[in-house]
Each structure stands twice: as structure tokens, then as C-alpha cells.
Amino acid sequence: MKNEKEETLAGWKIIWWLFKLFGFPITIPWLMYHFYDIMLQKRKKTALGNKVVMITGASSGLGEALAHTFYSLGCKIVLISRRKEELERVKNDLLNTHQTVPTYPPIVLSLDLTDINNLKNEVSKIIMIYDRIDILINNAGISYRGEVIDTNVDVDIKVMLSNYFSQVALSKIILPYMIEQKSGHIIGISSVQGRIAIPFRSAYAASKHALQAWYDTARAELCDKNIKFTVVNPGYIKTSLSLNALTGNGQVYGIMDKTTESGFQPKYVAECILKSVLKQEKEVTIASFSPKCAIILRTLFPSLYFWIMQKRARKLARDK
Structure with missing residues (x-):
């Protein structure tokens, strides 16, 4: 339940920031697409x-x-x-x-x-x-x-x-x-x-x-x-x-x-x-954010990722 509330809150924050940065010309089309997507997903759920x-x-x-x-x-x-x-x-x-x-x-x-x-x-x-x-x-x-x-x-x-x-x-x-x-x-x-x-x-x-x-x-x-x-x-x-x-x-x-x-x-x-x-x-x-960053890091900067994992392995071994 906590994750669902956080997702809803994040959605409203996106709308607010879109409105502050771009005003109605960007926010309104984005909202129209968002509601269209909601209706489309409902129809697809029915089809299941x-x-x-x-x-x-x-x-x-x-x-x-x-x-x-x-x-x-x-x-x-x-x-x-x-x-x-x-x-x-x-x-x-x-x-x-x-x-x-x-x-x-x-x-x-x-x-x-x-x-x-x-x-x-x-x-x-x-x-x-x-x-x-x-x-x-x-x-x-x-x-x-x-x-x-x-x-x-x-x-x-x-x-x-x-x-x-x-x-x-x-x-x-x-x-x-x-x-x-x-x-x-x-x-x-x-x-x-x-x-x-x-x-x-x-x-x-x-x-x-x-x-x-x-x-x-x-x-x-x-x-x-x-x-x-x-x-x-x-x-x-x-x-x-x-x-x-x-x-x-x-x-x-x-x-x-x-x-x-x-x-x-x-x-x-x-x-x-x-x-x-x-x-x-x-x-x-x-x-969460950290694992997603790690995936990008492994793809773009593998040497840095390997170094971080070596540090992590040493720390985990010490904490045993």
C-alpha cells in the first residue's frame, strides 16, 4: 500500500512540475495522454x-x-x-x-x-x-x-x-x-x-x-x-x-x-x-533508484562497477 501511495504522489508531483515549468501548453496534452492511457489499460484489463x-x-x-x-x-x-x-x-x-x-x-x-x-x-x-x-x-x-x-x-x-x-x-x-x-x-x-x-x-x-x-x-x-x-x-x-x-x-x-x-x-x-x-x-x-543506477553503471562504466563490487565484497566479508 505504501508503494501505491508513493506512486500516486509522484504522479501529482510530475503534473505540478510540468505546470510550473511549461504551463498549460505542455501540461494539458500530457494530462490528456495520461487519461487516455488509463482508459486504454482498463479496456485491456477487461479483455483479460x-x-x-x-x-x-x-x-x-x-x-x-x-x-x-x-x-x-x-x-x-x-x-x-x-x-x-x-x-x-x-x-x-x-x-x-x-x-x-x-x-x-x-x-x-x-x-x-x-x-x-x-x-x-x-x-x-x-x-x-x-x-x-x-x-x-x-x-x-x-x-x-x-x-x-x-x-x-x-x-x-x-x-x-x-x-x-x-x-x-x-x-x-x-x-x-x-x-x-x-x-x-x-x-x-x-x-x-x-x-x-x-x-x-x-x-x-x-x-x-x-x-x-x-x-x-x-x-x-x-x-x-x-x-x-x-x-x-x-x-x-x-x-x-x-x-x-x-x-x-x-x-x-x-x-x-x-x-x-x-x-x-x-x-x-x-x-x-x-x-x-x-x-x-x-x-x-x-x-529502487540504486539498482537501476547500478545497471546503467555496469553497462557504461564496467571498470567502475567492478571496483565498487570489490569494495562491497570486502565489506561484506569483514561484517560476517
Whole structure:
């Protein structure tokens, strides 16, 4: 809620400064365009009704927030996670919170996405029910905390399997259906760390870098098939991601980082993702000023960025 209020306040500040600097000749056309855009987004939201939306990692955090956001618009939601009890809880919350007409009870699919050989059979169950999948939101994943030199290769493999290979495998299974129906939208939840790497996140950043590359390539190759791809790069979100992160020896980290604790609310990020879907954006970064600056710095002044990261690594090592 705090983020939504800040966004509204920022909007009014922009209008005020436009008026002070340029007066009516600039402010009025800008306001007309702004209100036109609002009406356009409302029409696009209405068009999302009845769309089949598959969300992975839907048992908590951002996935749960995304389920609420899309279900409230009348979408047919498919909830995927390993935790069936939590999925049932999310399903009941959706039915009790949103009164949509007509009502489409969400489908719960308890599935380990890292069991790649079994994914095709599970997806076929959804196709048998709805005959299509319009939007796939690849949200499931796992985080990591550890030093490069002390991290078992098994941990690197596990993180890559969860964050990269499972997303790619699921997308490749669903893509032929989208191509046949001549439409589809795949949203990959990456991270700011898919654009920049920071100390003690090697396995996580590597998996998100790989994800970014795959989506960029797939988008280019399928541009004539009416298949849309959106890569979402969130900064810190207030979820249990750091609590469930793996350490270098494969143990659960079990600590809520301060940066995660003070991160964006999942509901706010889910709304931003909805906007990116409506606008069919190819990539969106949902982060504070500092990470966005770091991305620019890494692109334009890589040597300076590397020096800053070295300083950060030394500081974090001392603070342990």
C-alpha cells in the first residue's frame, strides 16, 4: 500500500512540475495522454477476462499476489507449486476474496518443476480442461547465499535447475500450444541480479543471467508467431525468498535479510507485472533508484562497477 501511495504522489508531483515549468501548453496534452492511457489499460484489463493464466510458485509471496491480481480480472487461474496444502489455501482465498462473474474456480496442480521429464504429462491435464494456455508466468525459483570458493557444485546445479532449466522446459512444452492458437504471452520472473551480479550471489545471479539470455533469444526467434515475452527484473521483494535460500553446502539459509524485509510488497510488484503484460513490454525493472543506477553503471562504466563490487565484497566479508 505504501508503494501505491508513493506512486500516486509522484504522479501529482510530475503534473505540478510540468505546470510550473511549461504551463498549460505542455501540461494539458500530457494530462490528456495520461487519461487516455488509463482508459486504454482498463479496456485491456477487461479483455483479460476468461484468459487461462498459469502461475508457478503460486503457493506464497509474489506468486500468490499474482494469482489474486489476475483472478480478480476474471482470468482462469492455474496454480502450480510443490506445496499442495498451501495451494489449496490460496485457492480458497481467491474464491472468498474475489466475486467474479462468471466464477472460474482455480485449478491446483501440485508439481515439482525440477522433475522436467514429468512436466509434459502435467501440462496436458490443463490443456484437456481449458484447451489452451494464454499466459504463463514463470515465477518459481530459489535463492542462494554463499561464497564462490566454498559452494558445492551440486548447489550451483540445483539453483540452475530450479531457476533456469525448469522455466525453459515448461516454456518449451507450452510454446507449441501457443503457436497453434496463434497467441500467447510468457512472463519470466528474473531479478535485478539477472542484469548485474553482486558478491555472494554467484549461483543465483548466474541462473538469472542465463534466463535473461534465453528469453531475449526466444523473443527474437518467435516475433512472427504472435508470442510475447516479458522479462521482469524485480529488486528486493518482502517474501520468504531469503529464508528459503540455499547456502554453499546446500543447507537452508533461514535468515530474513534486512534488504528483503524492507523490500517492495508482493501486491505492488504483481500490479507492476500486470501493467507490463497489458502494455506488452519486453522487459521491466521494478527496483529502487540504486539498482537501476547500478545497471546503467555496469553497462557504461564496467571498470567502475567492478571496483565498487570489490569494495562491497570486502565489506561484506569483514561484517560476517
